[in-house]
Amino acid sequence: MTTIGVVLGIFATLLIILQLVIVINAKKRRGRRILGVGGPLGEAVNSGERVLAYFYSPTCAECRTQTPIIDILQREYPNVYKVDVGEHFEAARAFGVMATPTTVLVDQSKIVDTFVGTRSEAVLREALL
Numbered sequence: 001m002t003t004i005g006v007v008l009g010i011f012a013t014l015l016i017i018l019q020l021v022i023v024i025n026a027k028k029r030r031g032r033r034i035l036g037v038g039g040p041l042g043e044a045v046n047s048g049e050r051v052l053a054y055f056y057s058p059t060c061a062e063c064r065t066q067t068p069i070i071d072i073l074q075r076e077y078p079n080v081y082k083v084d085v086g087e088h089f090e091a092a093r094a095f096g097v098m099a100t101p102t103t104v105l106v107d108q109s110k111i112v113d114t115f116v117g118t119r120s121e122a123v124l125r126e127a128l129l
Contacts, residue, residue, distance in 0.1 A: 022098045022116055029096045029111050037094045041081045051106040052080045052128055055097045066101045066118045073121070077128055 034045045044051045054070045056063040067082070074080045085092040085100055095104050095111070103115040105127045113127060 019116075025096065025098060027114065029114060032096070032111050033109055034094060034106055034111065037091050039091075041083065041091060044079060044081065045106050045109055048108045049079055050112075050128065052077070052124065053083055053091075053095060053104045053106065054081065055083045055085050055092050055095065055100055055102045055104070057085050057100045060100045062118050063101045066103075069119075069121045069124065070103075073124055073128070079128070 036042075037045055041051070041053060045053075052073070054066070056067055056070075070080065070082055074082065083091050085097060095102075096114075097104070099116055101116075101118060103119060103124065104111060105113040105115075115123070115127075
């Protein structure tokens with residue numbers, strides 16, 4: 001095996017470990033109350049309604065796949081919010097977002113579930129019900 005092969009193998013392993021850490025940390029946040037978020041998203045969360053908060057970055061390749069699905073849901077459901085992490089870093093931090101795209105389902109001001117990466121329209125619709 002060449003040195004380049006070893007380096008690529010180590011790099012791939014580190015990426016997999018990083019992804020696992022992000023997903024595990026997201027699952028640990030279940031049941032955590034969301035505090036200190038302003039604007040319309042904060043009002044919705046504080047009201048106790050079921051909210052789907054989608055955190056994205058315009059430069060994220062996976063986000064370009066997920067965002068059109070979120071746009072469809074946003075037209076149908078008033079409780080779906082898009083949050084650009086570059087513009088609203090503090091909101092992303094309050095929700096514990098560590099990667100984009102991340103979609104967080106909140107009910108009664110507490111995190112119910114967190115989806116890291118892209119999800120199908122059907123999965124997100126089911127989460128909203």
